Amino acid sequence: MKIFTADQIYEADKFTIEKQQISSDVLMEKAATELFKWIHSRLQGAEVTIQLFCGIGNNGGDGIALARHLQEHGYAIQVHVVNYSDKRSKDFLLNLERLKDRKIWPEFINHDSGLPELSPNDIIVDAIFGIGLNRPPESWVGDLIKHINDSRAFVLAVDVPSGLPSDKAPWNKEHVVRASYVLSFQVPKLIFFLPETGIYQNQWELLDIGLDSEFLGKTATAYELIGKPEVLPMYRPRLKFSHKGTYGHAVIVGGSYGKIGAVQLASNACLTVGSGLVTAFVPECGYHSLQTAIPEIMVLTDEEDNTITKIDIPFKPSVVGIGMGMGTEEDTVKAFSALLKNIETPMVIDADGLNILAKHPKFMKDVPKQSVLTPHPKELERLIGEWEDDFDKLEKAKTFATKHDCILLIKGAHSITIYNTIGFVNTTGNPGMATAGSGDVLTGMITGLIAQGYSSLNAAVFGVYLHGLAGDMGVSHNGYEALKASGIIENIGKAYMELLRPPEIENNKEA
Numbered sequence: 279m280k281i282f283t284a285d286q287i288y289e290a291d292k293f294t295i296e297k298q299q300i301s302s303d304v305l306m307e308k309a310a311t312e313l314f315k316w317i318h319s320r321l322q323g324a325e326v327t328i329q330l331f332c333g334i335g336n337n338g339g340d341g342i343a344l345a346r347h348l349q350e351h352g353y354a355i356q357v358h359v360v361n362y363s364d365k366r367s368k369d370f371l372l373n374l375e376r377l378k379d380r381k382i383w384p385e386f387i388n389h390d391s392g393l394p395e396l397s398p399n400d401i402i403v404d405a406i407f408g409i410g411l412n413r414p415p416e417s418w419v420g421d422l423i424k425h426i427n428d429s430r431a432f433v434l435a436v437d438v439p440s441g442l443p444s445d446k447a448p449w450n451k452e453h454v455v456r457a458s459y460v461l462s463f464q465v466p467k468l469i470f471f472l473p474e475t476g477i478y479q480n481q482w483e484l485l486d487i488g489l490d491s492e493f494l495g496k497t498a499t500a501y502e503l504i505g506k507p508e509v510l511p512m513y514r515p516r517l518k519f520s521h522k523g524t525y526g527h528a529v530i531v532g533g534s535y536g537k538i539g540a541v542q543l544a545s546n547a548c549l550t551v552g553s554g555l556v557t558a559f560v561p562e563c564g565y566h567s568l569q570t571a572i573p574e575i576m577v578l579t580d581e582e583d584n585t586i587t588k589i590d591i592p593f594k595p596s597v598v599g600i601g602m603g604m605g606t607e608e609d610t611v612k613a614f615s616a617l618l619k620n621i622e623t624p625m626v627i628d629a630d631g632l633n634i635l636a637k638h639p640k641f642m643k644d645v646p647k648q649s650v651l652t653p654h655p656k657e658l659e660r661l662i663g664e665w666e667d668d669f670d671k672l673e674k675a676k677t678f679a680t681k682h683d684c685i686l687l688i689k690g691a692h693s694i695t696i697y698n699t700i701g702f703v704n705t706t707g708n709p710g711m712a713t714a715g716s717g718d719v720l721t722g723m724i725t726g727l728i729a730q731g732y733s734s735l736n737a738a739v740f741g742v743y744l745h746g747l748a749g750d751m752g753v754s755h756n757g758y759e760a761l762k763a764s765g766i767i768e769n770i771g772k773a774y775m776e777l778l779r780p781p782e783i784e785n786n787k788e789a
């Protein structure tokens with residue numbers, strides 16, 4: 279599913295109005311109707327006070343129109359207009375008139391008004407600012423937002439939490455609504471998925487307001503949300519007359535004394551995701567434990583006991599996954615650099631592989647094209663330098679990925695795979711995966727997918743989705759805390775099954 283910018287949403291709005299020959303308030307009415315239906319289906323007329331805070335733009339207009347629907351269905355409402363500007367939108371004014379026609383007089387909140395009384399038992403509708411926010415809210419509006427946050431009431435935000443700009447980090451973290459739930463119109467917004475801005479909403483859901491599907495379909499976007507419909511076509515089925523050679527020979531290089539487990543996890547994940555053959559390359563000290571832990575893999579060892587000093591692979595691997603638990607000793611750096619110079623197949627580079635690249639930027643020119651780099655935020659910072667905010671981070675990541683013709687996978691709650699100018703935002707995974715070794719598992723999985731013939735980009739996007747899905751299945755019975763990296767591997771098979779499960783057939787009413 280595409281992620282549109284605010285400007286693109288305004289264009290979609292305009293296009294829809296022209297094509298369908300409707301007036302703009304029709305879209306606002308549709309938005310308000312969908313908001314109302316959502317609320318009504320849950321509240322069923324409950325006797326709760328709904329406090330609506332409406333700005334003076336179209337986001338506020340949505341709130342005012344919603345208030346009318348709520349009142350018509352007997353809900354106890356209190357409408358507040360947050361009067362932050364004289365430039366009221368046409369459709370806001372239209373809906374304000376409609377409300378007044380029904381003898382509902384909102385309370386106007388200005389810079390010198392006191393703060394309204396709020397109870398934790400109220401439901402608050404936040405329609406102060408939408409995607410039109412383009413400068414810091416004035417301090418009295420910020421104080422009102424803080425008052426809403428302090429109320430401990432359930433806060434339902436319309437379109438986006440107020441105070442959150444769509445293309446930069448908030449100016450003041452206290453002046454952003456912390457929404458219990460966001461009902462957002464038609465398309466997901468990038469702010470929902472970034473660590474700095476995603477924290478302002480617990481949950482979000484899309485409401486279809488009928489923006490033109492032709493426009494949405496043909497418009498190219500810089501970000502795409504990756505769910506089952508996007509990854510399913512990437513799946514490469516196992517062929518009946520295939521053999522292990524069909525699915526490639528992956529090599530996993532890494533480990534050092536005390537960190538052989540990282541290679542074990544990556545190799546096991548590589549095999550479990552379906553690589554035909556897997557060879558691990560580790561320092562001598564890892565030999566016995568690896569051979570014992572995973573009988574299905576082959577093991578090559580360095581001449582040195584405790585670290586990697588020379589990487590000899592006596593065959594042409596399909597792909598090499600490297601870096602987990604490897605350390606950054608001088609000899610290891612030399613071995614890594616020599617491998618980069620000799621290798622032609624794409625690589626998946628993680629952990630200390632990335633740390634070495636960050637310390638020796640000139641090595642980047644030897645990294646095979648179409649390699650996948652899998653940094654967590656700290657490793658990313660070492661690689662691309664500091665950033666101002668998450669948006670700046672993504673731009674810098676795109677510049678880096680384009681310059682080096684690589685796929686840059688930024689790991690996190692919503693991992694984002696960057697290739698050229700596009701970012702693919704993952705939707706699976708959970709906080710249980712914030713546990714030692716889960717990144718090693720991901721590296722192994724992506725390596726195993728490339729070995730089987732997935733393109734590097736598809737391996738990254740598909741791999742991160744499957745990894746998150748396996749994590750989700752891993753916590754479904756045991757909870758977040760007990761998930762271990764090996765638990766993610768144990769659920770890779772189930773994740774495949776879940777991905778390939780046909781959609782439930784709806785009950786035939788006549789049957």
Ligand SMILES: NC(=O)C1=CN([C@@H]2O[C@H](COP(=O)(O)OP(=O)(O)OC[C@H]3O[C@@H](n4cnc5c(N)ncnc54)[C@H](OP(=O)(O)O)[C@@H]3O)[C@@H](O)[C@H]2O)[C@@H](O)CC1
Nearest residue numbers: 291306335336337407408409410411412413414415437463
């Ligand atoms: N297609 C869709 O998705 C549909 C979307 N709809 C809804 O429209 C919403 C967008 O509405 P919107 O464009 O009127 O902007 P909104 O966020 O209400 O802000 C109002 C104005 O405030 C101003 N302003 C900005 N920052 C400010 C500040 N700090 N302090 C003071 N003023 C500030 C700025 O105007 P400016 O002063 O810059 O000219 C801005 O225009 C969207 O989120 C959704 O809820 C639906 O109605 C139907 C279809």
Ligand SMILES: Nc1ncnc2c1ncn2[C@@H]1O[C@H](COP(=O)(O)OP(=O)(O)O)[C@@H](O)[C@H]1O
Nearest residue numbers: 654689690691707708709712714715716717718
């Ligand atoms: N809160 C979270 N929600 C979803 N996925 C997460 C979360 N925290 C971590 N992960 C995933 O777990 C993995 C952690 O990788 P990394 O930090 O490299 O771990 P390690 O170095 O221990 O292997 C990444 O794939 C990341 O996306």
Ligand SMILES: [K+]
Nearest residue numbers: 404407438440
């Ligand atoms: K809002």
